[in-house]
Amino acid sequence: MYITLVICTCFVTVFSFPKGFISLVPIPSENFEFYDVLDTNKLFHLFWKFNETHITFELHAKTRGYIGFGLSPNGKMFPSDVVMGWVKNGNVHFADYHTTEHSAPVKDHSQDYTLLNGEENDFGTVLKFVRKLDTCDENDYRISDDTVRIIYAHSENDPNDENDLRWHGTESRGVKFMYLLNAVTKPDLSGNIITRDMTQTNVRLCFKDISKHF
Numbered sequence: 001m002y003i004t005l006v007i008c009t010c011f012v013t014v015f016s017f018p019k020g021f022i023s024l025v026p027i028p029s030e031n032f033e034f035y036d037v038l039d040t041n042k043l044f045h046l047f048w049k050f051n052e053t054h055i056t057f058e059l060h061a062k063t064r065g066y067i068g069f070g071l072s073p074n075g076k077m078f079p080s081d082v083v084m085g086w087v088k089n090g091n092v093h094f095a096d097y098h099t100t101e102h103s104a105p106v107k108d109h110s111q112d113y114t115l116l117n118g119e120e121n122d123f124g125t126v127l128k129f130v131r132k133l134d135t136c137d138e139n140d141y142r143i144s145d146d147t148v149r150i151i152y153a154h155s156e157n158d159p160n161d162e163n164d165l166r167w168h169g170t171e172s173r174g175v176k177f178m179y180l181l182n183a184v185t186k187p188d189l190s191g192n193i194i195t196r197d198m199t200q201t202n203v204r205l206c207f208k209d210i211s212k213h214f
């Protein structure tokens, strides 16, 4: 499924990416169970996995500036639980914030997201981080198997420092409603299971469709 998506992404979006980025597709650092593209321009790619207590995200964004990623109760920028990070001169800056208005997020007293990796590569900027599903911090969103509203944003340039967080612009932010814990995954075929492939000819896919599930 991911391979199909990668190939289609190459063809459909080859002309729409900013200049200076060699790779058109993100390469995850490990074989994550879940993957989704957050925006229609295919600038934000999210890989994730979870267990009973923790969730690990790996966000790849086509930018050399900051990345903002958040969990929002209403799909708006605030009030939300967000992380922001960027890579400047080889150093990774990353922290747990929350939003209270349409301005720079406020750093949480309790830092509940742990950075596992941050880097710039041929695709853009990568942040990999882990948190508890329920951090017990009132400024963090409790992740359940309900629909989650993911918000995201990026800037073109790195901030000079933590006090220099600037507006992302209207084309570089958005929201996606999705399931994190209930996401569709491959069925477990390790047991004693009989499978049958059914094929159908003459099925038309819309230009935008990458695949169809029945």
Ligand code: HEM
Binding pocket: 067, 068, 069, 070, 075, 076, 077, 078, 082, 083, 084, 102, 103, 104, 105, 151, 152, 153, 165, 166, 167, 168, 169, 170, 173, 174, 175
């Ligand atoms: C860095 C400081 C930031 C500033 C100064 C800022 C400012 C703003 C402003 C003025 C708007 C309304 C105009 C518009 O539609 O673009 C807005 C909207 C939005 N922002 Fe931010 N923002 C910041 C960071 C972030 C971050 C980190 C995220 C995501 C994690 C985010 C997500 C959004 C979203 C999804 C919207 C559209 C929904 C809404 O209007 O609430 N912003 N932001």
